[in-house]
Amino acid sequence: MFLNDWWYTTLMGTPLKIEPPLRGDVTTDVLIVGAGAAGLAAALQLMDKGLDVTVIDKNVCGGSSTGKSAGFLTPDSELELSQILRRYGRQGAKDLWECAQWGCDRIADVIRANGIDADLQKQDCLFLGEGRGGPKEVRDELAARRSMGYEVQGYTAGELPSVVGATGFTGAVRYKNTTGVNGLRYAQGVKKVLVDHGVHVYESTEAIGLKDHTVTTHLGRVTADNIIFTADKLKRDLTDYFWNYYYAQTFLSISEPLQPHEVQAMFPVEPFMCWDSHFIYAYWRLTGDNRILLGGGSLWTTYAKRDAWTDRIIERVLRRFRGHWPSVGHVHFRQFWMGRIDMTRDLMPTVLREPGKPWIHYVLGCVGLPWATFCGDFAARHVLSDETQDDHRFYRYFGIDRGFVIPLWAEKLMGKRISFVVNQAYAKYRQVDKNRPEAEKPREF
Ligand SMILES: Cc1cc2nc3c(=O)[nH]c(=O)nc-3n(C[C@H](O)[C@H](O)[C@H](O)COP(=O)(O)OP(=O)(O)OC[C@H]3O[C@@H](n4cnc5c(N)ncnc54)[C@H](O)[C@@H]3O)c2cc1C
Known part of the structure; x- marks a missing residue:
């Protein structure tokens, strides 16, 4: 196996062109720093x-997480519906689930409306219970979806062979309205749409400084009425909010294309986008040319401080995959790559305006393409008109003034990595935010 982001390979043969970097000084109404999904x-x-x-983007549009992602467009991010329901109650779960579903639909709609060639694959999701906790995870998820009135289907371990050629899972939850996508081709396709509509897009343009209304780039400056930061891994010299997130590393690999009989053995009825019920979960789906796209990691490398440039982790994920799917155990996986996702301590995105500088907007730590899409759109709507916004209630979930089980002062003693593992595990499996008051700051936002 060799290290290579498959999605870059898929750009070969497309007529997409790289936008040149910004040179010199420009003024604009709105500057967006970072061209990922958000x-x-x-x-x-x-x-x-x-x-x-x-x-502006320091790489190419989609060049970071968006263009490395596995492209599962599902409203589940790192939090399943049952976990959101426990944390926020019915109204909160409805609000948040619908935001994320909106993000999924928005990406698919943009692709369809603009004829973007991004390998959009309509596939139902299959959340598979595994290990000792598997039956409970599946039960909780089914109950949550049913109680919210969302369409869902459950499978016992005995029923699973009717839909997947896999062994060793304890049951599954299936739901509709989800798609898979090639995130890099989506981003590059959107770039073309933007350029065609008169938006100035500069790739290979890194923001290195910010003062009042001006962002300095490595070759020029942009002065803007409003600035929206949707950049990842923001450095200390650009923002004071760098403390807000940490990076989770995940590994992906892609197989050679399957033969029709292998597809049939894997998915006897139709292909699903699958993931298992572990904290560090494995996930897999079929691309349009019938390759198995698969991902996962280990607790150690997910929270490692440095990139792990090794195929050892993905080899472990593959061994587990082959154990579950003996019918395709012989299939070769050729390329692997990894990426780091910006995440907050409680796995919820942060959207804010700089206090005292309301022209500076931040969208931080969006886990998942749908969340990033919703939050980027949300921040942009606040640029357009404050007064007509009816969605200030979302700051209840996305505001920066959130408490964590390991408080910031304790994090200084125990280190960011351990603190993030504990905070995120707590946010996923224990945390209750139901009684958090509405963050009503219409004047500010
Ligand atoms: C390997 C992997 C697999 C994933 N799989 C999935 C999945 O299947 N489904 C899903 O929903 N999510 C998945 N995710 C998560 C998802 O990709 C991210 O949560 C999402 O893309 C975040 O979008 P974003 O726009 O916030 O950030 P990004 O996509 O990271 O975009 C930020 C952009 O800012 C740019 N930038 C950074 N600093 C600067 C600067 N100083 N100046 C200018 N530009 C700058 C970067 O180049 C980048 O293009 C995955 C992530 C990874 C890494």
């Missing part, structure tokens, strides 16, 4: 609204 959603929202919009 920045692109913001730009799409602002496009054609009579504003001059500029997007």
